Amino acid sequence: MHDIYWKSLTPGCAELAPWLHDAGSLTRRIQTRCKHFAVQTVHSGLAKVAYDEASLLNIPCHRLAFSREVFLIADGQPVVFAHSTCALAHLRGAWGAVRGLGNRPLGELLFTHPLVLRHPLHYKLLHGSHPLLRKAGAQLKASPKSLWARRSLFYLQGAPLLVTEVFLPEIISLKK
Numbered sequence: 677m678h679d680i681y682w683k684s685l686t687p688g689c690a691e692l693a694p695w696l697h698d699a700g701s702l703t704r705r706i707q708t709r710c711k712h713f714a715v716q717t718v719h720s721g722l723a724k725v726a727y728d729e730a731s732l733l734n735i736p737c738h739r740l741a742f743s744r745e746v747f748l749i750a751d752g753q754p755v756v757f758a759h760s761t762c763a764l765a766h767l768r769g770a771w772g773a774v775r776g777l778g779n780r781p782l783g784e785l786l787f788t789h790p791l792v793l794r795h796p797l798h799y800k801l802l803h804g805s806h807p808l809l810r811k812a813g814a815q816l817k818a819s820p821k822s823l824w825a826r827r828s829l830f831y832l833q834g835a836p837l838l839v840t841e842v843f844l845p846e847i848i849s850l851k852k
Contacts, residue, residue: 682799683799691848696799696826703748703783708783709850710750715779718811719745720824721820725761727806732829733836737765742767744774747815750850757812757842758782766835782839788832795829802842811844818832820845 689696698705707713723743730737741761748756760782762771773785786792802809804824813819826841 689801691757692843695843695847696824697797699794699797701783701787702758703781704787706755706847706850712751714749715781716747716749716754716795717744717779718747719743720775720777722764723761728802729761729838732838733761733763740764742771742775744777746779746782747782750846753816753846755844755847755850757808757815757844759808759811759840759842760837762835762837766837770820770833770835771837786839788831791832793831795831797826797828799824799826801825808840808842810846812825816844837840 694743695702695705696709703713721743722740724738724765725733725735725741727737729741730739733741739764741759743759745757745759747754748758753754760773760774767775774782777785786794801822802812802825808825809820809823812823823842823844825842830837830839
């Protein structure tokens with residue numbers, strides 16, 4: 677079982693701090709620092725939610741929910757693994773547009789819709805067998821022992837959508 681506690685402040689990680697703490701669109705920030713941006717969809721559909729996700733989404737533990745997992749690619753290199761999830765009831769309502777995103781970035785929807793509200797960012801250093809670390813590391817040449825992640829709840833019409841972004845080592849090499 678992985679630790680369910682995420683912190684509101686990140687200790688250390690000076691190189692990643694600007695990326696972790698920027699409350700704007702991560703998609704937009706990456707796009708401005710590369711020539712070619714792409715989204716590679718890994719999964720989009722039903723999945724069991726983790727215990728900590730279920731409590732944030734106010735659904736029963738290990739209940740099926742909608743999940744979307746993608747890699748954000750900058751100049752051919754994966755730089756972020758993004759995992760988003762919401763209750764099925766909200767997929768048929770407020771978050772219906774998420775289902776049809778395909779290889780388009782979720783950030784475009786979240787940061788252009790005037791009614792979407794974002795809650796504060798929380799951070800965690802993912803270790804060992806954390807499921808998001810394993811999924812993020814699948815695209816890397818060497819499996820990392822740890823990676824920093826941040827997550828935030830977005831609300832539309834009172835319905836929560838949880839977005840978790842795992843920062844891959846190549847993010848540091850993007851130009852400022």
